Each structure stands twice: as structure tokens, then as C-alpha cells.
Amino acid sequence: MQFDFKKLTTNNGQLFSSVVIFWQRIYKTVFFIFLAIVILLSGYVWQRSLSGGQWSAEKKQEFLDAQNKGVVFKESVFNKALSDVELRKQESINENKEIKDIFKDY
Numbered sequence: 001m002q003f004d005f006k007k008l009t010t011n012n013g014q015l016f017s018s019v020v021i022f023w024q025r026i027y028k029t030v031f032f033i034f035l036a037i038v039i040l041l042s043g044y045v046w047q048r049s050l051s052g053g054q055w056s057a058e059k060k061q062e063f064l065d066a067q068n069k070g071v072v073f074k075e076s077v078f079n080k081a082l083s084d085v086e087l088r089k090q091e092s093i094n095e096n097k098e099i100k101d102i103f104k105d106y
Contacts (some may be wrong), residue, residue, distance in 0.1 A: 047104070
């Protein structure tokens with residue numbers, strides 16, 4: 001049996017309408033399959049981000065070493081700041097002048 005493909009002609013309008021009919025039958029299924037894939041992929045990424053947060057011992061130690069470079073406490077600067085605060089406190093107590101009462105009869 002031989003097929004003669006030269007005699008086989010397709011009408012572009014007929015092809016387009018058959019594609020449209022096929023799409024109308026399956027578009028909801030394609031959408032829900034795509035939605036399910038996206039939900040499953042999102043769940044997988046979320047689960048990996050929650051459970052994959054453990055650090056190895058050497059990574060923890062590297063982090064601690066980086067954090068332990070620390071802050072140098074400058075006691076002289078701290079004491080100077082404390083003395084400035086105390087001085088301002090004493091000045092505010094000493095400057096407690098009596099304010100004229102504008103509603104009082106003189």
C-alpha cells in the first residue's frame with residue numbers, strides 16, 4: 001500500500017479550527033497540571049530552605065571566628081563620656097532657676 005502525499009491537501013483554516021477545538025478541550029487540564037507542578041516545586045524549595053539550614057562544624061567555627069574579632073573596649077573614652085554625662089547632670093541641677101509666674105500679680 002502506497003500513500004500519495006501529493007494529493008493530500010490541507011486547508012489552513014481547517015487546520016487552525018482543529019487546533020483551536022483541541023486547545024479548548026485541554027486548556028483546563030494543561031493549566032491544572034502546570035499549577036500542580038508549580039505548587040510541588042514551591043513546596044520542595046520551601047522544604048529544602050527549612051531543613052537545609054544546618055551548618056557543618058567547620059562552617060560554625062568559621063562563623064564564630066569571624067564574630068570573635070570583637071569590639072575593643074576603650075575604658076578611657078567610656079570614663080570620659082560618663083564624666084561628661086555627670087557634668088551635664090550637675091549643671092542642669094544647678095541651673096534650676098526660679099521662673100517668673102506670668103499669671104501671678106506683682
